[in-house]
Amino acid sequence: MIQKIVTKEELYKLLNYLLQDFEVIGPKELTNRGIFYETIKNPQDLYLGEGFTTEPVKKLFLNPSEWFFKCQYKDSKNSLEEIALTKTKRIIIGVRPCETKGLELLDKVYNSEYKDEFYVNNRNRTVIIGLSCAKPDRNCFCTSMGGSNVESQGTDAILFDRDGKFILEIITDKGKEILGSIGNEPSEEEKKHWQQDKEKRKDLVKTKIKAPEDLDKVFEDPYWEQVSKSCLSCGICTFLCPTCHCFDLVDEQRRRLRCYDGCAFVDFTLQASGENPRPTKKERYRQRVFHKFDYFKKNFGENLCVGCGRCIRYCPVKIDISEIVDKAPV
Ligand code: SF4
Ligand code: SF4
Numbered sequence: 001m002i003q004k005i006v007t008k009e010e011l012y013k014l015l016n017y018l019l020q021d022f023e024v025i026g027p028k029e030l031t032n033r034g035i036f037y038e039t040i041k042n043p044q045d046l047y048l049g050e051g052f053t054t055e056p057v058k059k060l061f062l063n064p065s066e067w068f069f070k071c072q073y074k075d076s077k078n079s080l081e082e083i084a085l086t087k088t089k090r091i092i093i094g095v096r097p098c099e100t101k102g103l104e105l106l107d108k109v110y111n112s113e114y115k116d117e118f119y120v121n122n123r124n125r126t127v128i129i130g131l132s133c134a135k136p137d138r139n140c141f142c143t144s145m146g147g148s149n150v151e152s153q154g155t156d157a158i159l160f161d162r163d164g165k166f167i168l169e170i171i172t173d174k175g176k177e178i179l180g181s182i183g184n185e186p187s188e189e190e191k192k193h194w195q196q197d198k199e200k201r202k203d204l205v206k207t208k209i210k211a212p213e214d215l216d217k218v219f220e221d222p223y224w225e226q227v228s229k230s231c232l233s234c235g236i237c238t239f240l241c242p243t244c245h246c247f248d249l250v251d252e253q254r255r256r257l258r259c260y261d262g263c264a265f266v267d268f269t270l271q272a273s274g275e276n277p278r279p280t281k282k283e284r285y286r287q288r289v290f291h292k293f294d295y296f297k298k299n300f301g302e303n304l305c306v307g308c309g310r311c312i313r314y315c316p317v318k319i320d321i322s323e324i325v326d327k328a329p330v
Contacts, residue, residue, distance in 0.1 A: 001152075001169055001170065001171055002169070002170040002176065002180070003167065003168070003169055003170075003185065003186055003191060003194070004167070004168040004170070004179075004182065004183030004184060004185060004186070005165055005166070005167060005168070005183055005184050005185075005186050005190070006159075006165065006166045006167075006168045006182055006183035007165050007166075007183075008164075008165070008166070010182045010183060011043070011159075011166060011182065012043040012044060014179070014181070014182050015040075015043040015046075015091075015093070016042075016043055018091060018178065019041070019043075021089065022088075022089050022090055022091045022127075023039055023088050023089070023090040023091075024039070024040045024043070024090070024091050024093065025037055025038065025039050025040065025060060025090060025091070025092045025093070026038070026040050026046045026047070026048075026092065026093040026094040027046065027047040027048070027053050027094045028040065028045055028046065028047055029047045029051075033054075034051075034053075034054045035047050035051050035052065035053045035054060036053055036054060036055060037053055037055065037057060037059070037060060037092070046093065046094060047094070048093075048094050048131060048159070048161065050133070050134060050135040052096065052137075052308075052309075052310075052313075054240070054310075054314070055240060056099055056102065056240060056241065056242035056308070056310065057092060057095050057099045057100075057102075057103070057242065058099075058102060058103070058106065058241075058242045058243075058245075060092060060122065060126075061103065061106065061119055061122040061123060061126075062106065062110070062118075062119055062122075062245060063118070063258075064239075064259060064260050065257055065258070065259040065260070066083075066118060066257065066258050066259075067083050067255050067256065067257055068082075068083060068256040068257070068258060069081060069082050069083060069255070069256055070083070070254060070255045071254040071255070072254065073254070085117065085118065085121040086121070086122075086125070087125065088125065089125050089126075089127075090125060090126050090127070091126070091127045091128075091129060091178065092126055092127070092128050092129070093129040093131070093159075094129070094130075094131045094159075095128055095129070095130050095131065095155065096130070096131060096132075096133055096149075096308070097130055097132060097133070097142070097147060097148055097149060097150065097151055097152070097153060097154075097155070097158070098140075098142045098145075098147050098149075098242065098306040098307060098308040099242050099306070099308065100128060100130055100152075100153060100154030100155050101142075101145075101146075101147045101153050101154055101306045102242030102243045102306045102308070103123075103128075103154055103242075104153065104154045105243050105296075105300075105302065105304055105306070106119070106243065106245055107123070108300045108302075109245055109300075110245070111123060127156050127174050127175065127178050128154070128155045128156050128157075129155065129156065129157050129158070129159060129175070129178075129179070130152060130154075130155035130157070130158035130159065131158065131159050131160075131161075132149060132150045132158060132159070132160045132161075132201065133149035133150070133201075133204075134149075134160075134161060134201055134204070135204070136149050136204050136205045136206075137309065137313075138206065138207060139207070139309025139310075139312040139313045139320075139322075140205055140207060140307060140308065140309045141205065141207040141208065141209050141307035141309065141322045142205060142306060142307040142308065143202065143205045143208070143307070144207070144208050144209045144210070144211070144307055144322075145211070145303055145305055145306050145307035146302065146303070147306050147307060148202060149201060149202065149204065149205055150198050150201045150202055152169055152171050155171060155175070156170075156171055156172040156174045156175030156178070157169060157170045157171055157172075157175035157178070157179050158171070160194075160198070162194070162197065167186070167194055168182075168183055207307075207309075207322060209322045209323075209325060209326035210326060211293050211303055211305075211325050211326075212293065212325070212328050212330040213330075214294070214330070215289070215290055215293060215294040215328060215330065216294065217330065218328060218329055218330055219286070219290070221329055223328065223329050224282045224283075224285060224286040224289075225280075225282040227285065227319070227324045228281040228282050228284070228285035228286070228319075229281070230317040230319065231264070231281045231284075231285055231317065231319055232316060232317060233264050233265060233266055233281060233284065234264070234316060235262040235264045235265050236311075236314050236315060236316065237262075237264060237288070237310075237311035237314070237315055237319070237321070238260075238262030238263065238264050238288070238311075239260055239262060240310045240311060240314055241305075241308075241310060241311055242306060242308055242310070243292070243304045243305060243306060244262060244304075246260070246261045246262060246263060246268075247259060247260055247261055248260075248261040263278070263284055263287045263288050263291065264284055264285070264288065265284075266284075268284070285319075288321075289321070289324065289325060289328075291304060292304040292305045292321075293305065293325055305321070307322070309322075
């Protein structure tokens with residue numbers, strides 16, 4: 001790992017130069033809307049403050065809706081046209097550590113034994129520059145999910161805002177190629193202070209939970225009915241979650257579309273016969289928790305949650321998954 005001290009001006013100047021060859025995407029504050037990942041034309045427009053983006057970075061790798069192919073019927077013949085993969089190289093800057101950990105979890109599904117060519121193409125054409133969190137809020141519980149607000153897991157490089165400058169840690173060769181030319185190496189004294197500061201920042205994540213080892217034995221517990229009572233089945237939690245990845249396939253006007261779907265929706269498991277194995281909120285919310293904290297762990301060895309807090313922050317009725325998991329009657 002290479003450590004550098006970089007001024008904001010140096011970083012913006014470099015990004016300006018990189019705009020010639022890369023699409024640069026990063027958080028941008030939109031009036032009356034919040035912070036969203038946007039394509040950046042002027043690096044000064046980047047939001048590299050302490051607020052969080054509403055949507056996760058997932059949407060830049062797994063599109064909310066994506067055409068797979070088109071069919072045509074012409075001159076008594078059927079033909080199939082595949083959708084070309086985007087080749088543009090891109091840099092995504094300002095991605096929080098929980099989100100890059102989320103991408104590593106999505107890799108287990110979309111880029112391991114089975115490879116989804118759209119997702120893999122998006123992964124391969126992207127350099128990720130992370131941004132550490134110095135002000136996690138009370139909804140964040142990343143450190144309880146094996147993550148951290150300061151570590152560089154899943155990034156090519158990571159920035160730490162400190163005293164009006166950035167500490168830059170370069171992790172991968174891709175990161176070195178893009179960022180290796182800027183900044184100065186810190187002195188040994190500065191490196192020591194920085195390490196101490198980093199340790200202190202980890203303590204800023206105050207919400208600590210304990211995810212149960214095995215939820216199986218409480219599958220039939222009335223707890224799931226109680227905790228899901230106020231749920232509106234709106235699906236916000238699934239759409240904004242950096243790790244939820246369920247989708248639907250729709251054929252429309254001779255085109256096949258993949259679009260996000262979510263276990264919170266009443267028709268998610270509705271079958272053509274009219275039968276629905278998850279007819280009430282109890283079964284649907286239980287499925288959400290079990291998928292994240294039981295089934296995924298059994299299949300892939302980790303919880304499918306990075307503790308980003310989005311589903312708590314944006315749930316219209318303030319359902320708190322961290323509390324529900326922590327208090328599960330195991
Ligand atoms: S965001 Fe809240 S209300 Fe909406 S589906 Fe999720 S838990 Fe239910
Ligand atoms: S379940 Fe909630 S806290 Fe966990 S990763 Fe998804 S949105 Fe974040």
